[in-house]
Amino acid sequence: MKQRRVIISCAVTGAVHTPSMTPHLPITPQQIADDAVAAADAGAAIIHLHARDPVTGRPDQTPEAFGKFLPQIKERCDAVINITTGGAPGMQVTERIQPVIRFRPELASLNMGSMNFGMYHMLDRFKEFKFDWEASFLEGTRDLVFKNTFRDIEQILQLGKESGTRFEFECYDSAHLYNLRHFVDRGLLEGPLFIQSVLGILGGAGTHPEDVVHMKRTADRLFGDRYHWSVIGAGSAQLRVAALAATMGGNVRVGLEDSIWLGPDRLAESNAQQVRAVRAIIEGLGLEIASADEARDRLQLKGAAAAAF
Ligand code: KMH
Ligand code: ZN
16 A cells, blocks of 8 residues: 555543543543644644543533534644544443534544443552542443444434534444445445554454454455555554554554553653654654645545534
8 A cells, every 4th residue: 555644643532541540631621622732733633532521520422511622622723623423331322423413523433333342441450539430430341332233323324424524433343344344335435434443442353463454454355445544552552553553554543542651551641742652653664644634635524614613
């Protein structure tokens, strides 16, 4: 694959990690906005966003919560804004899609299959919590299915068609690539696919190089040159997996949503620090990073002005 410039995405807060795990997780609207802009300034072309309660840090999927930072981020940087439809584990799909309905972003995530989504094992490492929701939230994932049925996916694809929103297809295993191919075969998808291989989530594929290669080879077989490949390595594997993906012609996603680490037992101090670290790897390979407008062009996005915020 002809190596183009590498699109860096940054997922600044997410719903996987809880506030007591790191002091660097942005929680308030101002912290989320500041981290997003700093990540963009550091080289992230796409910013993936969740929202949280500003006091307790609990994931908040209400449009009101997103409305507190979206306009400011758009005002302060030109990054592509990518809003989650995944929300937090346990949320209903109807709740999860409300921010995309309200704000009609250029890009949104779309999770390509139901799965176990375990975070309870983090309780083995994190014992003290500031807020009473954190431990039960993590423990609750022991008996949780992250629901993304074929009907859920159809509903979100239809929403995208209506709002001009294109998708970052989150594929946690090769089965999810076949699900995506099913929707392509049914003619429900147009234009280039932005496939995000999400590796290292308990319930999905692992982060071994063979897992990374398997996801790439399966996507190549199913989608040929119809897709742009990106990779998330969750947890401490983040930079190792990003480096491998970049050498394979892929794009990368980093951010405190999926890893609070910069290296073994070393907390990342900010999202921007992770962006700078992956940018150094990319440029060290003799590659260049892509701008936000180049990402828009490659992913055929509608432009920031067409969003409803
Ligand atoms: N947190 C990642 C494992 C979404 O927001 O829709 C995947 C993700 C899902 O970002
Ligand atoms: Zn997310």
